[in-house]
Amino acid sequence: MGRRDEHAAFERPGRRSRPRTKERPDHADARLARVVTIDRGRYTLALDGRPLTAVKARAIGRTGVVVGDEAHVVGDVSGEEGTLARIVDVTERRTVLRRTADDDDPIERIIVANADQLVIVTALADPPPRAGLVDRCLVAAYDAGMDPLVVLTKADLASPQEMLGLLEPLEVRTVVTERGADLTPVRDALRDRTSVLIGHSGVGKSTLVNALVPDADRSTSHVNEVTGRGRHTSTSAMALKLDSVEGRGGGGWIIDTPGIRSFGLAHVESEDIVRAFPDLNELSITCPRGCTHAASEPECAWDRAVAAGSLGAARVASVRRILTAKDSAASW
Numbered sequence: 001m002g003r004r005d006e007h008a009a010f011e012r013p014g015r016r017s018r019p020r021t022k023e024r025p026d027h028a029d030a031r032l033a034r035v036v037t038i039d040r041g042r043y044t045l046a047l048d049g050r051p052l053t054a055v056k057a058r059a060i061g062r063t064g065v066v067v068g069d070e071a072h073v074v075g076d077v078s079g080e081e082g083t084l085a086r087i088v089d090v091t092e093r094r095t096v097l098r099r100t101a102d103d104d105d106p107i108e109r110i111i112v113a114n115a116d117q118l119v120i121v122t123a124l125a126d127p128p129p130r131a132g133l134v135d136r137c138l139v140a141a142y143d144a145g146m147d148p149l150v151v152l153t154k155a156d157l158a159s160p161q162e163m164l165g166l167l168e169p170l171e172v173r174t175v176v177t178e179r180g181a182d183l184t185p186v187r188d189a190l191r192d193r194t195s196v197l198i199g200h201s202g203v204g205k206s207t208l209v210n211a212l213v214p215d216a217d218r219s220t221s222h223v224n225e226v227t228g229r230g231r232h233t234s235t236s237a238m239a240l241k242l243d244s245v246e247g248r249g250g251g252g253w254i255i256d257t258p259g260i261r262s263f264g265l266a267h268v269e270s271e272d273i274v275r276a277f278p279d280l281n282e283l284s285i286t287c288p289r290g291c292t293h294a295a296s297e298p299e300c301a302w303d304r305a306v307a308a309g310s311l312g313a314a315r316v317a318s319v320r321r322i323l324t325a326k327d328s329a330a331s332w
């Protein structure tokens with residue numbers, strides 16, 4: 001018991017003799033830990049910087065426990081070999097990243113909880129970039145309330161100019177990288193954030209994680225030369241602590257995920273996307289009632305602003321592209 005706790009107990013002498021209530025079952029000693037990975041019903045959590053293996057209590061509902069969750073654990077929390085703690089509850093999630101049902105898996109699932117930054121990893125070649133995919137990931141980020149960051153990998157194989165040109169009007173933060181490159185710009189963008197990496201299989205997510213976290217030991221694999229697709233080398237999500245950079249403070253978490261094919265965007269409302277662009281959102285107040293802001297809308301305030309010279313045509317065209325991305329085919 002720390003000094004502060006001793007003092008608190010002294011000031012409230014009745015506390016210990018109070019009967020246990022329903023709201024406080026016998027978990028007063030529960031510790032808060034972060035779920036870093038899940039493997040066949042075993043949860044690995046980080047508690048005070050040490051790994052801890054746990055199972056989940058049956059009382060935890062269908063929403064379950066996902067990577068990134070902050071969970072209360074009880075029992076043997078020593079983390080010693082052969083010990084098993086028990087997860088008794090999960091704190092309210094600040095954000096969730098979902099994937100939709102697809103052929104491989106008929107159930108919509110939450111992949112990661114509590115990330116505040118969505119890192120959209122796209123290779124400039126091998127596999128070739130697909131702008132539509134980036135657009136869909138941006139929609140997912142705006143909808144989930146996460147800040148998007150686009151990382152363009154494999155710049156040793158192709159120029160980033162075209163992709164950068166597409167993203168510039170949206171004012172999305174971008175970082176260009178390649179194997180062996182100085183990672184300072186990536187580290188700067190990740191500092192003190194909880195960042196989840198998403199993108200096609202083979203774009204280099206795990207390669208990036210290994211470069212950022214020296215003992216991460218994430219396996220990586222080649223892109224198939226015939227199909228141009230990766231082989232889904234990573235099969236589960238894993239959160240890794242970013243070391244604080246000496247003398248510059250910071251830290252944060254990076255979460256590697258398996259290459260994903262689809263996102264649940266059907267539920268996304270246009271307003272949620274527009275809200276991510278404050279200038280356009282503000283203009284929308286003067287649009288006719290029910291304006292969808294599509295190029296076909298006769299009196300959209302966005303067009304009036306472009307005509308008046310107070311708003312760039314490229315920005316409007318790009319945001320319209322994003323708005324239609326949510327309605328395009330669900331998989332990529």
Ligand SMILES: Nc1nc2c(ncn2[C@@H]2O[C@H](COP(=O)(O)OP(=O)(O)OP(=O)(O)O)[C@@H](O)[C@H]2O)c(=O)[nH]1
Nearest residue numbers: 154178179202204205206207220221232233234259
């Ligand atoms: N030329 C080049 N190759 C790279 C670069 N980054 C990664 N690769 C290669 O791309 C291949 C796929 O990398 P991974 O890190 O396994 O890709 P991933 O995104 O984790 O793939 P999944 O786990 O399947 O989703 C590996 O052969 C890497 O060595 C890069 O900057 N340049």
Ligand SMILES: [Mg+2]
Nearest residue numbers: 205206233234
């Ligand atoms: Mg991987």
Ligand SMILES: [Zn+2]
Nearest residue numbers: 287291293300
């Ligand atoms: Zn409008």
